[in-house]
Amino acid sequence: MKIYLDADASPVAVREILYRASERLKVPLVLVANTPLKIPQSSAISFVHVSAGFDEADDWITGMVEDGDLVITEDVPLADRVVSRGGFVITTRGKLYTRDTIKERLVMRDLMEELRGSGIDTGGPAPFSPRDRNAFAACLDRFLSANVGK
Template sequence: MIYVDADACPVKAEVEAVATRHGTAVAMVSNGGLRPSGNPLVEMVYVTEGPDEADKWIAERCGAGDVVITSDIPLASKAVSAGACVLKPNGEVLTERNVGQALATRDLMSDLRAADPFRQGGGKPFGKADRARFRDALERVVRQAKGS
């Protein structure tokens, strides 16, 4: 199963294409507002509004052999602990080895932003190279999860 933290996910179409190629079920989890997919492998899961409701839903269900797509580092940490393979939309794989560092970096950056309310900017734009890197990484982890 592929679980997608779908509200702000920029690679939903890539997930659906790879899942279709491999015959893998997908749960697109969001607070609503997403257009339903006609793909029978894709289940649209709408959770109640509120902070982290989609994350909680995914964390309660994912486990070994599953793939979780998210940019949310606390969710990634829970999913890794549950045995799932976690992939960020830029193709970065989060594992037991690096999720702790990612969580610490996230917390540090949050503290820095809170200390300087005039801080401008954000992340770099999401581009074609990021999509390609994600597609390649998802192909690899889906094949590994299927044992082929």
């Protein structure tokens, strides 16, 4: 199993949690972004710099993810692609997407996009909070406890 992080917009707190989990469990962590990121020196942690084109990081992650891998992202279409390839997705706010849950989230995302397209202000996501950080850490811990070494 590998963990991939869609790192362009990921909160620093999420990256720090992933660094610690990767080191502790010796699970490979790959950060993917179109801007350079500083990462800790570790044989378990790597960084892939993709070009700045639309969906470049998404395409790279989708091309690399294998059955059972974990991707961390808020990008619902990327999550759908990952799940369809047998991967799992955890959002930075601690929601786990599987084959059973991603379609509902994709429908909701499409509805919100349609509403925005018709001029309705749907607002944006709330700022990342300590509660979100804790939810992410707990979800990641549950997932890794159930899947690492199995």
